[in-house]
Structures are given as C-alpha cells and as structure tokens.
Amino acid sequence: MSKLSAVQRSIFTAVCIGLCVVLPMAFHAIPNAGTLFSPMHIPVLLSGLICGWSFGFLCGLAGPLLSSLLTGMPPLAYLPSMLVELATYGLVCGLMINLIRTEKIYADLYISLVVALLAGRIIAGVARALLFSPGSYSFAAWITSYFITSWPGLVIQLTLVPALVSALMKAKLIPPWYPTKA
Amino acid sequence: MRTLPAGQYLPGHSLLHRLDARAKILCALILMTAVIGASSLWGYTLVLVALLIPILISRLPLRPTVAAVRGMGGFLLVILLMNALFFKGETVLASWGIIQLSHEGIKQGFRIVSNVVLILIIGNLLTMTTLPTQVATALESLIKPLKLIGVPTEEVAMIISVAIQFIPTLMEATELIKMAQIARGARFESKKLSERAVSFLPLVVPVFISAFRRAEELSLAMEARGYRNAKNRTRRQKEPLALHDYAALTFSVLICLIQFLLQR
Amino acid sequence: MSIQIENLSFSYLQPSGEKVDALKNVSFTIETGDFVGIMGPTGSGKTTLLQLLAGLRLPTSGRIYFNGEEINAKGYDRNRLRQTVGVVFQDPEYQLFATTVEKDVAFGLKESGLSRQEATDRVRWALETMGFDFEKVRNQSPLALSGGEKRRVAIAGVIARKPEILIFDEPIAGLDPFGRENFLQFVTERNQTGTTIIMTSHNMEALAEYTKHLLVLKEGRLIDAGATREVFTRLKQRYNGAFQTKAQRIAILLAEGKLMFSPAVVTYGDLLSALKQELTGGGRG
Numbered sequence: 170m171s172k173l174s175a176v177q178r179s180i181f182t183a184v185c186i187g188l189c190v191v192l193p194m195a196f197h198a199i200p201n202a203g204t205l206f207s208p209m210h211i212p213v214l215l216s217g218l219i220c221g222w223s224f225g226f227l228c229g230l231a232g233p234l235l236s237s238l239l240t241g242m243p244p245l246a247y248l249p250s251m252l253v254e255l256a257t258y259g260l261v262c263g264l265m266i267n268l269i270r271t272e273k274i275y276a277d278l279y280i281s282l283v284v285a286l287l288a289g290r291i292i293a294g295v296a297r298a299l300l301f302s303p304g305s306y307s308f309a310a311w312i313t314s315y316f317i318t319s320w321p322g323l324v325i326q327l328t329l330v331p332a333l334v335s336a337l338m339k340a341k342l343i344p345p346w347y348p349t350k351a
Numbered sequence: 352m353r354t355l356p357a358g359q360y361l362p363g364h365s366l367l368h369r370l371d372a373r374a375k376i377l378c379a380l381i382l383m384t385a386v387i388g389a390s391s392l393w394g395y396t397l398v399l400v401a402l403l404i405p406i407l408i409s410r411l412p413l414r415p416t417v418a419a420v421r422g423m424g425g426f427l428l429v430i431l432l433m434n435a436l437f438f439k440g441e442t443v444l445a446s447w448g449i450i451q452l453s454h455e456g457i458k459q460g461f462r463i464v465s466n467v468v469l470i471l472i473i474g475n476l477l478t479m480t481t482l483p484t485q486v487a488t489a490l491e492s493l494i495k496p497l498k499l500i501g502v503p504t505e506e507v508a509m510i511i512s513v514a515i516q517f518i519p520t521l522m523e524a525t526e527l528i529k530m531a532q533i534a535r536g537a538r539f540e541s542k543k544l545s546e547r548a549v550s551f552l553p554l555v556v557p558v559f560i561s562a563f564r565r566a567e568e569l570s571l572a573m574e575a576r577g578y579r580n581a582k583n584r585t586r587r588q589k590e591p592l593a594l595h596d597y598a599a600l601t602f603s604v605l606i607c608l609i610q611f612l613l614q615r
Numbered sequence: 616m617s618i619q620i621e622n623l624s625f626s627y628l629q630p631s632g633e634k635v636d637a638l639k640n641v642s643f644t645i646e647t648g649d650f651v652g653i654m655g656p657t658g659s660g661k662t663t664l665l666q667l668l669a670g671l672r673l674p675t676s677g678r679i680y681f682n683g684e685e686i687n688a689k690g691y692d693r694n695r696l697r698q699t700v701g702v703v704f705q706d707p708e709y710q711l712f713a714t715t716v717e718k719d720v721a722f723g724l725k726e727s728g729l730s731r732q733e734a735t736d737r738v739r740w741a742l743e744t745m746g747f748d749f750e751k752v753r754n755q756s757p758l759a760l761s762g763g764e765k766r767r768v769a770i771a772g773v774i775a776r777k778p779e780i781l782i783f784d785e786p787i788a789g790l791d792p793f794g795r796e797n798f799l800q801f802v803t804e805r806n807q808t809g810t811t812i813i814m815t816s817h818n819m820e821a822l823a824e825y826t827k828h829l830l831v832l833k834e835g836r837l838i839d840a841g842a843t844r845e846v847f848t849r850l851k852q853r854y855n856g857a858f859q860t861k862a863q864r865i866a867i868l869l870a871e872g873k874l875m876f877s878p879a880v881v882t883y884g885d886l887l888s889a890l891k892q893e894l895t896g897g898g899r900g
Contacts (some may be wrong), residue, residue, distance in 0.1 A: 176578060179510050180570040184562045186514035187521050192558070195525040213554070231511055238474055240517070244426075244467050248467040329555055336556045336712070340758035342563040528709045530671040534702040535710070535723040535772065536694075553722065555714035560758060564708065 172344040178220040182228050185212035189232025193242050207322045209233060213255045214282065214330050215265035219343055223351025249300075254293035261285040272344045278331045286323060290315040360482055361547030366595060367409035372489035374596035378603040379477045385607040386469045395465050401606045402472060409480055427464045487512035492589060503537050513569070523563055528557045540557045616682055616699060616779040618645040618668065618809060623677035625663050637663045639835045640677070645813070645828070650806045651668045652822040652843070653815040654858065655832035664832065665782050668813065669702045694726070701704075701778035705785040707762075707769035716742070716760075716768055717753040723776045731759040741775035742768075743802055746797070763794050774805070781805060786823060799825050819860040823882045831858065847881045862886040 171180070192208035217225020233251045237243055262285035269277045275317055291312050294311040316323075337343045362368075367375075382398070389395050435456045445452045478486070491508030498504050532553045625638040645651055653661050666672045667679065670686050670693070679686050686696055700849045704710065720738045729737060739749045745767040757768050774781070781802070787795045799821060806812045816822055822829065822843065829846040831839040833854075839846050841848035849865070850858040859867070866880040866889070877889035 174570070174574065176574055177567070177570045178512060179506060180566045180573070181563065183510045183513035184517055184521070184566040186511065187517035188558070188562055190514075191521040194522070195529065195554075195558070212559075215559070227507060227510065233513065235514065236512070238478060244471070301528055315540070325548040325551065329551060331558050332552060333556060335714070336560060336758055337563055339756040340560050340564070341579055342567055524709065527704055527706075530666060530669075531702065531704050531710045534669055534697060534700070536697050536726055536776070537722075538726070553712045557709050561706070561708050567664075609774060 173220065178224055182220050182224040183214045185216035185228045186231045186235060188212040189228065190236040190239055193236060193239055206324070207249075207319065209236065210255065210258060210322075210326055211329060211333070213259045214262055214285065214326070215333060217259040217261070217285070218266050218278065218281065218330070218334065219337075220263070222260050222263030222267070225263035226256050227259070229254075229256035229259035250293050250297050253296045254289045257289040257292045258285045261288045274334070275331055277346070278334060279327065282327055282330055286326070357370060361411060361479050363410060363480065365408055365410045365480070367405055367411075368477065369595070370480075371590070371592050371596045372481050372485040373492055374599055375477055375481055376486070376493060378599050379473050380478055380508055381600075381603040381607050382473050383470050383611040385603075386466055386473070388607070388610045388614065390462070390614060394610055395469070397606065397610060401602075402469070402476075404602075406472075409476060411476075411479055413458055427467065430467070431460040431464050431511055434463060449525055466499065483515040487515060517562075517565070520565065521558075525558050525562045528561070529554060531557075553589075617647050618780070618811070619680040619683075620644070620668075621678045621680070623664075623667060623679065623857070624675050625660075625667060625672070626675050636835050638667070640672075641832075641835075641837045642677075643830060643837065643840050645811060648806065648809050648811055649797040650802070650812045650813075650825065650827045650830070651830060652826035653813065653830045653832065654817070654819075654822060655815075656857070658834075659832040660835040661832055662784055664830075665702065665784055665813070665815065668780075669700045669782055670696045671702070688863065693744055698727075698776060699778055700780045701776055702782045703770055703773050703784070703786065705788065707765040708758075710769045710772060711757040711765060714756060716747075716757050719757045719768060720772045720775050723772055725745045725777065735778075737775050738771075741771040745801070747771070763790070766790075766794075770801075778810070780811045780813065783812075785816060787809050787816060787818055795821065819847075819858065820862075820883070823860045824884075834899060844881050848879070851878075 185232055187211045189212050196208050200336055215338045216228040237248050262281045263280035265284050269280050386398050494504045537553050622644050623641045626634050626636045655661050667674050724734045742749050802812050828844050829843050851863055862880055862883045866877050869875040875893050880886050880889055
C-alpha cells in the first residue's frame with residue numbers, strides 16, 4: 170500500500186466516500202441487508218487498510234456526513250455517534266495494518282479489522298455515554314446495540330473485507346501486500 | 352435511472368439559490384443548533400415559523416421538499432412509539448407489563464421526531480438550493496482554519512468534491528451489477544449466516560472493482576495532466592459576502608438567540 | 616420461446632418532478648429461434664427495453680408474454696423467468712466476482728438442481744464453447760484475466776445456464792476485429808441450435824450481416840421493425856443516413872455518380888454481386 174501515490178490514495182478515498190453514500194441505497198431494497206451488514210462500514214475499513222490512517226479517518230467522517238446530507242441515511246440526529254464510530258474504524262485499521270506484519274495477509278487483515286471494529290465500538294460507546302445521550306446510556310445498551318444485535322454484521326464484514334482486498338489485488342488495482350521476492 | 356431520494360439540487364433563481372454557499376452552510380448549522388436547543392412547544396413553533404421564510408423565498412415546489420419526510424413516516428412513527436411506550440417517565444398514563452405509556456415519553460417522542468423532521472427540512476433547503484460543487488467549494492473555504500493544526504484542507508476539499516461527482520456513476524454501476532447478478536439467479540435470503548455473508552459477494556465485489564477501476568483511471572488521468580497536489584491548483588477569486596448573505600446570517604443568529612432566551 | 620410485447624412503456628420521474636418517457640408504447644413479436652438486432656441512437660431506450668425483456672424491471676404499462684404467458688403477472692414463476700433468459704451486460708466486470716473462473720461460471724448453476732458432476736461438466740462445456748482450455752483456466756482468478764478473456768468468461772457464466780433466450784447489450788463495442796468476428800460466429804452457432812438471440816449494436820454491418828430481424832428505436836419509440844433487409848432498405852434515406860450500412864452508402868454514392876444503380880444493396884455481399892454484374896454484364900440504366 171505504500172506503493173500507491175498520493176493522488177491514488179486521494180482518489181481511492183474519494184471513491185470510498187462515494188460508496189458510503191451509494192451502498193446503503195443499493196442494499197436498501199434487499200430485506201435486512203442494510204441493518205445486517207452495515208454497508209457503510211466496508212468502504213471506510215477499506216480506505217483505512219489500503220490508503221492509510223489519515224485517509225481512513227477522513228472517509229469515516231465524510232462518508233456518513235455526505236450520506237446523511239444527500240440521502241437522509243443515517244438521520245442527522247444519529248450522525249454524531251456514527252461519525253465517531255466510523256472515523257475510529259478508519260483511523261485504527263489504518264494504523265494497525267502498518268504496525269502488524271505477520272507475513273500472512275489474511276492474518277494482518279483480520280487482526281487489524283477486529284481491533285478496529287472493537288476500538289470503534291468502544292469509543293463510540295464512550296462518546297454516547299458522555300456526550301450524546303448523557304445519563305441515559307448504559308453498559309447494557311452498549312453491549313446490546315454494538316455486539317448482540319449487530320454480530321451478524323460483524324461476521325459479514327470480517328468475511329467481506331478480506332475478500333474484497335483479495336479481489337482488488339487480483340484485479341491489480343492495488344499493489345500486493347507482500348511483494349513476492351523476485 | 353435511480354435518483355437520490357431526497358434533497359437533490361433543483362435549479363432556480365430565488366434569493367435562496369443566490370446566497371453564497373458559505374453563508375448558507377453556516378445558517379444551516381446555526382438553525383440546526385436552534386432546533387436542538389428547543390425544548391418547549393413554543394421553541395419548536397419558533398423554528399417552524401422561522402423556516403417558513405426561507406421555504407417561501409426559495410420557491411421550491413413543496414412535494415420534493417417534504418417527500419423525504421413522508422418517506423421516513425414509518426421510521427418516525429416507530430421512534431415516537433418506542434419513546435412513548437418505553438420511556439421511563441413519571442406521569443404514567445397506562446401500563447401493560449414492561450410497556451408504559453407516559454406523559455414524558457410522549458413528549459420525548461415528539462421531541463425527537465420534531466428534531467429529525469426540522470433538521471431534515473433545513474438540510475433539504477441547503478442541498479436543494481446549492482449545487483454540490485458549490486457546497487464542496489464552500490466547505491473548502493470554511494475549513495481553512497484547520498490548516499493551522501496541519502490538516503491539508505485543499506486536499507480534503509478535493510477528495511470530497513470528487514466523491515460527490517462519483518456518486519451518480521457509482522449508482523448507475525451498482526444498479527447494473529444488481530441486475531446482472533439477479534439475472535444469473537442470485538438470491539439474498541439464506542438461513543445460515545455464513546451463506547448469507549457469501550451471498551453478498553456477487554454484489555459487493557463487482558461494485559468495488561468497478562469503483563476502484565474508475566478511481567484508478569481518474570488518478571492516472573490527473574497525474575498525466577501534471578496534478579501533484581491540491582495546494583498548487585489555481586483557484587477562482589473568492590467573492591466577498593454580499594448584503595443578502597449577511598442578512599441571512601443575522602436572521603439565523605437571531606432565531607438561535609431567541610431560542611436560547613426562550614429556554615430561560 | 617416466442618416473445619410478445621404489447622404497448623410497453625416505461626417512464627420515471629426526475630427529482631425536479633419532470634417525467635422522462637424512456638419507452639413509449641412499443642409492441643412487437645419475436646419468434647422462437649429468431650436473431651434480432653436492436654438499433655437506435657444512445658438514449659433511445661435500448662438498454663431499458665433489454666432490461667424489461669429480461670424481467671429485470673417492471674414496465675410502467677404494457678405487457679410482456681413469453682409463450683403466451685404474461686411474465687409480470689402475479690403467478691408467473693420468477694425462477695423460470697431467470698432460467699429462460701440470459702443477459703450479458705456490456706461491462707464484464709459488472710458480473711465477475713468469484714475467486715476462480717470455475718466458481719464464477721458455476722454461480723448461475725447453484726439452484727439448477729444439477730449434481731456436482733453435472734455442474735462441473737456444464738461449466739467445462741461453457742468455457743470450452745467460449746474457446747478456453749478448461750484445465751488451464753478453471754483455477755485462475757477471473758479478475759486477473761485480460762479484457763477479452765473477461766468478456767468470454769462472463770458470457771460462459773450466462774450460457775452455462777442454457778437459457779432459451781440470450782440477450783446482449785452492446786456485445787461488440789470496443790472489440791478488435793478478431794473478437795468481433797469470434798463473437799458473431801459464436802452467437803450464430805447458438806442461434807442455429809435454437810437459442811433466440813437479441814442484441815443491441817451500433818455496428819450496422821454486423822447487424823446487416825448476421826441478424827434476421829431488426830427493431831429500430833428512436834427517443835423511446837419503435838420507428839421501424841421487420842426483416843433486416845427490408846428495414847435497412849426502408850431506412851436508407853431517412854434520418855440523415857444514420858442507419859445506413861457502409862455498403863448502402865457506397866451504393867448510394869455510385870448511384871449519385873450515375874455509375875451504378877442498385878437500390879437493393881444492403882450488405883457487402885450484395886454490393887459485390889452488384890459490382891460483378893455491373894462490370895461483367897451490361898449496365899443497368
């Protein structure tokens with residue numbers, strides 16, 4: 170990923186932000202798809218993994234914001250906690266993927282994803298408890314909304330994101346993670 | 352052929368269309384603050400009446416403006432009910448088991464619904480009278496102060512305006528991809544979770560591949576034309592704000608102030 | 616599988632409230648085993664028509680019948696519809712997604728009730744029909760193939776289901792001459808074995824040489840339909856020559872130069888015969 174030029178990273182991130190707006194709409198028609206795998210999370214995670222932590226952070230902020238403004242999803246009232254959550258995902262997985270080098274792509278990806286998804290949920294939970302709905306946010310509510318009802322989404326994200334990275338590498342759109350020693 | 356559901360730009364010559372985008376964004380934010388600050392019926396009435404002015408000035412057809420709200424009707428009803436029936440209020444009107452209908456609950460429900468609707472209308476007023484590219488340029492100006500803490504604001508603004516411009520293309524591609532796979536017999540309902548995850552691959556993979564493919568072409572084209580970073584691009588001179596912009600800003604701040612005075 | 620379209624219309628609303636009529640009152644019949652070309656300027660509604668024919672969109676009004684059964688009626692089995700019609704869109708990347716070519720082509724066979732072995736044989740047949748060496752290509756990633764190969768894998772994925780009707784949207788646009796000829800040969804072969812072929816194209820020569828019937832769309836309306844030859848002859852002088860084949864254009868120029876008068880020319884073959892006759896026989900006034 171360090172092989173990508175600055176322009177490439179910028180434009181890839183732009184496209185991920187665009188997808189944050191388009192994907193939820195596209196999956197709206199499919200029953201349960203939106204609530205099930207939170208389509209907006211995927212471009213954010215990808216931009217963090219592929220372009221780096223600053224781009225992932227930007228995608229996590231701009232994606233939901235733009236989506237809310239242009240399509241009304243998520244409703245502006247719910248935007249703040251989503252911004253915190255997704256920006257953290259983008260930031261953390263971008264950092265993690267740079268730090269973790271197990272020589273196995275999938276291991277790197279899974280670890281970065283799990284840490285990012287966890288960190289995002291923790292920080293969003295803290296933000297909600299302290300800033301957004303002070304006094305009415307409990308630990309139980311946090312566990313329920315972020316882990317219990319959305320665990321199928323977690324599984325699906327953990328399946329889809331590595332599959333997408335692999336597909337993008339095969340299509341030679343992103344450089345291979347570990348360049349084969351010539 | 353699919354169009355963005357709500358808030359898409361409608362061309363026009365009204366005063367609202369002619370306001371500087373930067374002023375509009377600031378007004379929108381200020382008015383949204385006024386909405387969130389409302390806590391009594393008078394507070395909401397104030398904002399509603401205040402909003403009537405820009406709505407009338409904009410000469411926007413009523414249907415698209417409220418279409419989004421109608422579309423959310425079901426969702427809003429759910430929020431209202433969830434709050435009315437489950438909120439832990441003191442003046443309980445009726446209860447069945449864990450469900451308790453309370454005065455506070457109903458009020459809270461209306462509060463949230465009103466917030467959502469009003470904020471939606473404000474947002475719509477902004478996006479329906481301002482071209483996305485104008486919004487993007489305005490945002491770029493407004494976030495300039497962040498440069499002081501090292502944020503590359505020009506780059507950020509470029510990324511966001513490219514993102515906005517990509518959206519129609521991405522939507523069209525996604526439509527065609529869905530059709531291509533449905534024609535091949537793709538199905539998205541499956542009982543087992545693992546199968547459900549995999550069943551999204553035929554949709555998600557082509558969407559990202561075609562999106563990144565376009566991104567690659569664009570970035571190569573930009574580099575071929577000598578683009579290195581957004582800082583060195585030539586820009587149009589920023590026009591200073593006009594009288595009507597200041598008037599709009601003053602109006603919004605006034606509404607917000609009245610709102611906070613009402614809370615005392 | 617005969618297809619009958621009755622008064623088909625499709626419109627949608629722009630966000631500004633403006634109504635766009637993509638298709639207006641289109642009616643025609645396609646018999647089993649036909650090879651139909653659809654031509655018309657960009658934006659004339661060709662892609663919309665294909666999507667409606669494939670049952671991927673619902674018409675605003677009008678009816679579509681497959682063998683006399685209305686496909687959008689409540690009781691019609693959507694699975695049977697998907698099985699009957701195969702659609703290949705212009706960009707193969709809109710379709711390819713799997714980790715191996717074999718898995719991608721087999722994707723359409725999941726609900727077909729074939730046994731594992733039968734499915735593999737079917738995949739093999741489809742890929743070999745598209746000119747691939749099955750053993751070499753089966754485990755490659757479809758995303759890593761060349762453009763032409765991707766197209767052929769996408770087509771293989773659709774023909775593997777053995778649909779009775781094959782629909783192609785701009786299948787030869789942007790192909791080199793070899794790719795073009797290979798594709799046209801392939802669909803001709805499919806057509807000879809009984810598959811109905813419907814394809815849109817801007818390539819007049821390809822349409823003239825290979826199709827049996829033509830549908831001509833302009834601004835959402837069907838402005839002409841019929842046997843290929845007759846349609847090209849009727850349209851020769853209209854719409855600023857937009858629908859002329861190159862052979863027709865040459866014949867017109869020769870006629871204007873008073874060198875040769877042969878109004879029946881549509882294809883290169885016709886032109887050659889007319890020239891032969893002209894140059895060896897005697898002139899026709």
